[in-house]
Amino acid sequence: LAVASIDRAPASRHARILAAVPLSEEDALAAGSALLATRMDASIDKGVLRATRTRSLGAIPLSSSPARALGDEEATALVAQHLASRGLGELGWGKEASSLRERMRALHNAFGEPWPDVSDEALAGSAHQWLAPWGRRLASGTPLSQVSMLDVLRSLLPWPEAARLDELAPEKLPIPSGGTRPIDWSGAHPVLTLRVQQAFGWTDTPRLLDGRVPLVLHLTDPAGRPAAVTSDLTSFWAGPYRDVRAQLRGRYPKHPWPEDPLHAEPTNRAKRRS
Structure with missing residues (x-):
């Protein structure tokens, strides 16, 4: 509609058209060409x-x-x-x-x-x-x-x-008892977790990132519970291992707890039955 006259009472939200003539879409687009616009509305849903994409004439949507x-x-x-x-x-x-x-x-x-x-x-x-x-x-x-x-x-x-x-x-590293173990890179330092028995004889703690960062070893008991943390295996075998051995050999008698771990055979298994 082309509206020539409207009437609205004071404070009213509504108006009444007094005079208007119908317009074809072609005429409306020509008359309101300055009001033509294309808008993109987008969202991520689930x-x-x-x-x-909405094409509109002023506030009137025409197509999408x-x-x-x-x-x-x-x-x-x-x-x-x-x-x-x-x-x-x-x-x-x-x-x-x-x-x-x-x-x-x-x-x-x-x-x-x-x-x-x-x-x-x-x-x-x-x-x-x-x-x-x-x-x-x-x-x-x-x-x-x-x-x-x-x-x-x-x-x-x-x-x-x-x-x-x-x-x-590396994503994983070989361990002395055979096979490989994954390295956890999610923290401040790379971490490799293995059982104490799997590390027997291992003295050279790996350094990663071209030698800039030592690998942190999380050593566990046979049940997988934390036993020790070290980035210096030589020092661990020479000292803290004795305390770990004293605490755990009675709890896990089926697993080896040698006095000399540096020369013991690394293993993934419990002691062999005699």
């Missing part, structure tokens, strides 16, 4: 990007289109903005991705560049870059939980330096 009409860059920018305000928890963080992130964090803390900063703040700040390959899928409704952060982190590894990843910050 981990999925849901966006609507769903998220699939978003361009890759638009989808990437919208999700990056969401991550900056809400954090990275909705993304596809598996155990392997979290482990790699902790190792990369340790490398960045030890060496700086070119090892990237993978803190929440840094990843959120650069999300528009590493999310770019996912733009089309996000625009099509792929959940954030399917964004593989393992693939993202691998893409951030610097080359050729990344060829030394397993040397500088």
